[in-house]
Amino acid sequence: MKTLKFLILFLFGLTLFGCNPKTFYIEREIEKNLSRFNYEILKDGKLHVILVGSGGPMNNPERLPACTAIIAGGEFILVDLGAGTIRNADLQNLPLKNLSAVFITHFHSDHISDLGEANFWSLAMGRNKTLEVFGPEGIKDVVDGYNMAYKFDTSYRIAHHGADIFPPKACVPLAKTVRLTDKDSAELFFDRNGLKAYAFRVDHSPATPAYGYRFEYKGNVVVISGDTKKIDNLTKHAKNADIFICEGERMDLVKRVSDYAKKTGRPRIAKMLFDTMGYHIDPVDAGKVAKEAHVKMLVFNHIVPPVTNFIAKRIFLDGVNDVYDGDIVMGEDGMEFILEPKR
Ligand SMILES: [Zn+2]
Numbered sequence: 001m002k003t004l005k006f007l008i009l010f011l012f013g014l015t016l017f018g019c020n021p022k023t024f025y026i027e028r029e030i031e032k033n034l035s036r037f038n039y040e041i042l043k044d045g046k047l048h049v050i051l052v053g054s055g056g057p058m059n060n061p062e063r064l065p066a067c068t069a070i071i072a073g074g075e076f077i078l079v080d081l082g083a084g085t086i087r088n089a090d091l092q093n094l095p096l097k098n099l100s101a102v103f104i105t106h107f108h109s110d111h112i113s114d115l116g117e118a119n120f121w122s123l124a125m126g127r128n129k130t131l132e133v134f135g136p137e138g139i140k141d142v143v144d145g146y147n148m149a150y151k152f153d154t155s156y157r158i159a160h161h162g163a164d165i166f167p168p169k170a171c172v173p174l175a176k177t178v179r180l181t182d183k184d185s186a187e188l189f190f191d192r193n194g195l196k197a198y199a200f201r202v203d204h205s206p207a208t209p210a211y212g213y214r215f216e217y218k219g220n221v222v223v224i225s226g227d228t229k230k231i232d233n234l235t236k237h238a239k240n241a242d243i244f245i246c247e248g249e250r251m252d253l254v255k256r257v258s259d260y261a262k263k264t265g266r267p268r269i270a271k272m273l274f275d276t277m278g279y280h281i282d283p284v285d286a287g288k289v290a291k292e293a294h295v296k297m298l299v300f301n302h303i304v305p306p307v308t309n310f311i312a313k314r315i316f317l318d319g320v321n322d323v324y325d326g327d328i329v330m331g332e333d334g335m336e337f338i339l340e341p342k343r
């Protein structure tokens with residue numbers, strides 16, 4: 001009742017000052033929407049890690065597929081772009097107009113589907129430089145394909161809004177192939193404003209090549225596994241990470257779903273699920289990698305099955321703390337980690 005009285009008085013007050021309450025409300029909402037982007041994150045000198053999407057390829061309203069934002073020194077990188085993740089990044093108020101680059105780990109659809117939208121939305125938000133898309137051998141084909149698919153859209157935007165709003169050069173993403181000099185080494189391929197990124201090989205065969213990425217900024221290290229089974233090269237390049245973001249497929253749960261599908265006359269689903277167990281990593285094995293690599297925090301993303309309730313999450317993590325005694329975090333969409341500079 002008190003709130004209602006206050007509202008009536010407030011609206012009456014507005015009319016006394018010549019303001020139309022409806023216009024005031026609408027403009028306030030518009031301003032709220034237009035000014036919601038977090039630009040501070042680009043200049044605070046810290047390393048920010050945001051799980052834009054924490055799920056695998058299966059549809060789930062709470063977990064979009066793989067996408068991780070790394071923001072430091074004014075650089076804003078998106079690692080992988082599963083379907084719908086640009087919408088999530090926008091709803092998470094990330095400063096898309098400042099998107100510097102995209103890193104793709106490998107070319108499964110749940111890692112590349114939103115590339116066209118990432119380019120378009122960052123342009124619409126005001127990006128005026130060419131978007132660079134880094135990835136393993138094959139990235140040029142993927143980027144060329146998206147450029148071809150978006151050719152008409154791009155031409156309409158430029159014709160409709162003008163080249164000042166949609167600079168033609170910025171409209172077309174540029175593929176940058178990252179090659180490793182030898183198969184177990186890490187390659188420094190990005191070094192800007194203090195943010196360094198290295199690529200290293202993981203094993204997700206037949207999706208080959210597949211990379212993980214290691215980021216370094218002001219003494220902090222963040223490693224993203226990409227999709228992989230447990231291999232020594234992952235442990236080698238995750239060494240001493242402050243945050244190790246690792247994919248996780250809970251094999252006993254997936255096996256159970258596969259067995260059930262088989263038993264109930266769904267052999268196609270059963271076979272596909274069974275096959276996935278050959279090229280991903282179980283959470284307990286991820287814990288072993290985290291221990292062997294002496295990482296401080298293990299964060300799960302690309303979570304399969306896409307567990308959302310408390311009990312399923314407990315089952316997903318069951319046994320991880322038996323093999324690893326650092327911090328273990330079940331990733332969620334929108335989760336943010338902030339690392340203060342060490343030097
Ligand atoms: Zn994959």
Ligand SMILES: [Zn+2]
Pocket residue numbers: 056057066108110111227302
């Ligand atoms: Zn995947």
